[in-house]
Amino acid sequence: MSVSVENLSYSYGPGSGGIEDITLSIEPGEFCAVIGPSGCGKSTLLRLISGFLTPNRGTIRIGGDLMGNRPPRQRDLGVVFQSYALFPHMTALDNVAYPLKLRGIGKIERRRQAAETLERTGLSGFTDRLPAELSGGQQQRVALARALVFQPRALLLDEPLSALDALHRAAMRDEIRAVQRAHGIATLHVTHDQEEALSIADKVAVMRDGRLLQVATPTEIYDRPVNRFVAGFVGTANLLDGVVRGPGHVETPIGLLECRPSGLADGSRVTVCFRPETLQLLTPDIAPTGPNQFAGHILRDRFLGSIRRFDFAVTGGVLLAETSHRDAIAGLGIPPDTIRLIRAD
């Protein structure tokens, strides 16, 4: 079923945050990740949808039904909490069977369904363990199974991977995605990890200071950020202040850059955005003579294994670039069609 919120606002009190006029919808089977820095209101949004907070304004619909003041227990949503919140006195199986018990399903049937769901999340051998006897990743799976076993109308994930180490996080990410696909359930995933959001979601929503800045597919968000904040928050980016100088040119502190005609008026103030991995490398034997090519030197070099990320000083500024190339670099070129101009706020 779908989840949609319209003009949703909530305030914790003057000056202490909340969200402002959020409109967002998640279609059946769609996976939507909400990202933003801490305090941006993403967890508030989740608590509003799940019913733990009541909005000041706006509406929440789940499967078309208006939620109003309906308490969380009547919303039929599977929620996975940041610290899993497994019941410490119940075994994995009892934890998963609990929502079925609340729905009046008989003991034998609910244990059968719980075992089946646990099996689907890869935990068949651990049904009789208490949460304290399970690893972080296993607890995560139990929490996911518990949130899905009663066929909820939507799944809400509140930073579910933040307690796991990097290795398990990547694996769990794929697993959550697979389980979500198998259930075909509308999912809202709140995270501060932009890489996690890009890799897992069909749709990414970026929030800041209680407002929704952009909602789009991961590639769209990355390739066509609507403003400087989104460009900088999602992935890494070179962001320069610029002024449009005729169609196809922009003036920046590092010089006049050639770019695709933007349609922006001459003299408009813009943010010039280009991604580090799109930069073209110039080895010492190639003279930087083409358009958008700059000579310079490496300021800081970071070898990260699969890539090498370096700060490159050119006249007027420092550019961030990424490459798998290991040799000396004497210059950088910025391919004109990778440059995106964002109207300054």
Added chain:
Amino acid sequence: MPVVMAVYLAYLAAPMALLLIGSFGGSWTNTLLPTGFTFRWYAEIWADPSFRRAFTVSLIVCASTCVSATLIGVPFAYAIYRAAQRQIRIAVRILYLLPIAAPAIVLGFGFILVFSSEELPFLGATWLLVAGHLVLTLPYLVQTLLGDIRHLDLDRLEDAAESLGAGFTSRFFDVVLPSLRHSLTSGLVMVAAQSIGEFQLSNLVSGFLSRPYPVVLLQAFYGASGFACAGTMVLLVLAIVAGVGSASAGGAARMTA
């Protein structure tokens, strides 16, 4: 450090050891240790109807106190935890800690004044004794429970239960109560020990037929010292039985949860 520890333990154990020895001693007058060996004193206590009655009264009062402390203490601790306003929480804390601060004798005189009136002529009733013990022991139980609730992060567990479809009753019985089983057990051990050993209040408010063991025991000290020793040993055993009993009752609650 070990020396200090040994001295302390000796200091702690010596009176009990002496009591144990004395309770089996034939005669004990003006010597360091008694002479002879006998089971006579225990037999005399067993034969004494007032001691037997007191023994039963103490067990009944203790069990009733534990049950009522649980029935009142658990919801009470939960309500304090849930109280929205900080000021209310602090006020209630001060209020329920008062019985610890006030001497039991003050409470006892209060009971006498109120319950020997014509309108409320209940002085001497066993249930009144239970009520008194409840007032004295409840702070210990509530304090233990509150400490546990705070570190359990009960809020999050209840949120999870709520999101899974649990209303208040289900949350309370399926999540809150089982989560509190450990602190309930340790709190009840304290309640039981306090109730069994309580003398001040019991001495003032118990009736002739509802005297708990410590009150009757005092009279033993006017007689033979062997008899007094044996009587005290029985109290010690009673306290241990009560402690183990309440702990296993808490454990049983855990099993059924």
